[in-house]
Amino acid sequence: MTSNINSVAVLGAGTMGSGIAALAAEKNCKVLLLDISEEAAAKSRDALLLGHNQALSDVSKKNNIEVGSFDKDFDKIKDFDWICEVVVENIEIKQDIFKKIEEHKGSNTIVSSNTSGIPLREITKHSSIDLLKSVCITHFFNPVKVMKLCELIPGEKTSKDVIETLKYFLENVFDKGVVHGKDTVNFIGNRIGCFLLLKGLHTSSNLRKNGITIEQVDALISKPMGLPPTGLYGLIDLIGLDVMHAVGLNLSKNLPNNDIGRSFVNLPKVELEMFNNGQLGRKTGGGFYRIKKLDNGEKLKEVFDLEEKTWRAEKKFDFDKDISVIFEDTIEGRLSWSIMGYTLWYAANLIPEIADDILNIDRAMRWGFAWSKGPFELLDLAGNLEFINKCKEENLPITGMLKVLLDSGEKTFYKDGQKKYLSLDGSYHNIS
Ligand code: NAD
16 A cells, blocks of 8 residues: 555644644655744744754755745645644634635545644534544644654544545654544543643642652652653643643543543642743743753752742652552552552543553553553553552542453453453453
């Protein structure tokens, strides 16, 4: 099979749009990159050749990208095989762009949105049946060039051809790892990843009263769990408290009514104050951490003391622990259980709601969030029977995949050296 996609129109030239445009140009696709003004799109294109980790390898690749503006150049999208919408995460703005796509697109064009978590059915609420057949979500992760994951999510009416064509293109031309999700809020990676972050903020906010610090939280919710070194607060600094605030709002509108994530969608009091004061993270020069330049030219990493509301020097921690810390009866154990234990339990309850099997969930967390193991691989490592006993002690019901495992009489979600995985029907299936 060869790809039917040779040209890509990218609508929105911000962080993600320029990343997707660069990847398509690198793969020798003809690219159209549009934004509010042609100057903004051209500036984004120029930036693709800058920096030590530049997105484009040379000027010849840059020449694959034509830039333009939404006002002047929208009709050009009719000549492109795939139109990828990547404008700001705002439902009204996305709906407007989709209205324009409908007016200008060609008859066999594939259309997708790169939204981080707004359900496709909301974005395409006013679209015709013709558009609904050709539209889906292609959710890339940042930076596009580096992160392996692309979540591919069909809508209710999306044709099989569209999904198969995109899957082939994403895997064979873009070299991405495709994960199949469903049209549910935040899809897979962000549903689980943002649960961990928001539950983490609330748990840590309670446990700080017992003396636990930001640095200790980050040292626990990282290496011991096989998660990246940014931990919890460091990752939120990278994402931005404004984005976390918006994620919480989207979750509050779109999470199922009985989802336990609903209890954590609002930022805790101090974090909300930081958000209101514009102390958002790296993008504003500091959030929970900041780098201070000293008079002698050296750099000092500081942490924001959330009780005192002052900056102090960071104190490094390194816990010689692994995932089994979630079972410890210590403050570190209680914190790890309340953040990671709950996240694993949450993930186990999201099949078949957000994905059909554990493979898609584990891959999403490894490829999109850089976890070294996905939730079900971590459960196998921690010991599922001990985990289930702990859930019972903590009054967490044994439902979802934990119940499937228990009923099957087996002990692990994967077996035969990761060649087989446990499926929802209680039997093991081969991993292709
Ligand atoms: P960004 O702010 O870098 O870029 C957004 C683009 O939208 C800008 O080029 C801006 O000019 C344009 N825009 C703003 N207002 C507009 C309007 N009224 N009409 C048309 N265009 C307008 O944002 P981003 O990080 O590139 O995010 C784009 C999309 O990708 C969002 O849906 C976001 O949720 C999603 N996403 C972001 C990330 C990430 O880590 N940044 C990861 C995955 C998905």
